[in-house]
Amino acid sequence: MALIEGFRVQNYRALRDVTLGKLSTDQGGDALTPFTVVIGKNGAGKSTLFDAFGFVADCLTKDVESACDDPRRGGFDRMRSLGTNEPIRFEIYYREAPGERPITYELAINIDALGRPFVESELLKQRRKGQRHGRPYPFLRLESGVGEVWAGEEAVAKVEQTEDSAKTDVELTDLRQLGIATLGTLKEHPRIKRFRDFLKGWYLSYFHPDAARSIPPAGAQKHLNIHGDNIGNVVQYMQREQGARFKEVLKRIAEKIPGIESIDAQPTIDGRLALKFNDGAFSDSFYAGQMSDGTLKVFAYLLLMEDPEPPPFICIEEPENGLYHKLLESLASELRSHATGERNAPQVFVTTHQPYFVDALQPNEVWVLKKGADGFSQITRVSDMALVNNMVEQGLPLGGLWYSDYLDSE
Secondary structure, three states, rough: EEEEEEEEEEEEEEEEEEEEEOEEEEOOOOOOOOOEEEEEEEOOOOOHHHHHHHHHHHHHOHHHHHHHOOOOOOOOHHHHHOEEEEEEEEEEEEEEOOOOOEEEEEEEEEEOOOOEEEEEEEEEEEEEEEOOOOOEEEEEEEEOEEEEEEOOOOOOOHHHHHHHHEEEEOOOOOOOOOOHHOOOOOOOOOHHHHHHHHHHHOOEOOOOHHHHOOOOOOOOOOOOOOOOHHHHHHHHHHHHHHHHHHHHHHHHHHHHHHOOOOEEEEEEOOOOEEEEEEOOOOOOOOHHOOOOHHHHHHHHHHHHHHOOOOOOEEEOOOOOOOOOOOOOHHHHHHHHHHHOOOOOOOOOEEOOHHHHHHHHOHHHEEEEEEEEEOEEEEEEEEEHHHHHHHHHHOOOOOOHHHHHOOOOOO
16 A cells, blocks of 8 residues: 655645655655654644645645635635745655655645636656666656656656657646646556546545434445545445445444444335444434434444555544543554554544543654744654653653643653
């Protein structure tokens, strides 16, 4: 499974210049872990960082203007950091699999003379096969929709003659569309296609318990959507396609939700599927519409982790909302196990401000966001804090240290 080793965002609201992990131009830090958690006080920039991932994903699935005009963002002018006229920039440094050569994607979004957002530049690059050091070479390079693309599996060939023959000049007609969105659909650009598919597969959770309570229209669906309002459809798909595994999945999930003895699925007269939860106290089960926000949220997360074809990257904002505090350590452990488990395990990225959740984490998994004196966010990896590392080695829980302000003092 692909792994993001580093992510940089510039000029995005409070994130004037924030880097997590390592980049092609900065190999000094350690790569992001499969399970990565960002913590911080209210207003530190956690939601903005979560939305930065969402914005990049939206630029692909929609276009940059639609992504900017999303009601959560309010347009480019409200998104760009105060006091700057520079473009909003993103850099993703990732590997398609362990041992593969890393790939870098750079994206810059700006506005034209009429105030319309457009893709100012795009770069997708990788080192040549067998090359361990030196400058990565591009297989996509665009400036305002004009540039070059190299066909085939390799970024740039080893000899000048082959390099020229593999290179094609391109000019996009719509500067609101990402180049990877257009060129990634062409068979002759398999590298671009794989990155496009990776980015398109990101899952950012915008779970709404009220939406999950509704019984959706009939129809099996393979994957949980970002709002969680198709839980019944996913369960219907699992029941139809996975047979015995379906019952085992419901049993495993029930065992992990406190107060729930069993979960069952009951077909409705119009072909839909209603979830029933039994807490052991009553002979009759409760339907999903009668369950608490916390129970539905945990069920949705656990169902997501049972997906046999998981998304490559899962991003969850403040999973603790609505959950009993003693449940948070076990949820953190479940998410870590999911991220570090089997070969096709996804990378999981979480933002939180709950110390009980942080108690289950290791210093290298946690990053602390805080506001600097200039009003912009700064980020530090907890494993770079010598005092905190020493205290964790002595057996002190990381969440307790954060509650006592040790993580904010460095």
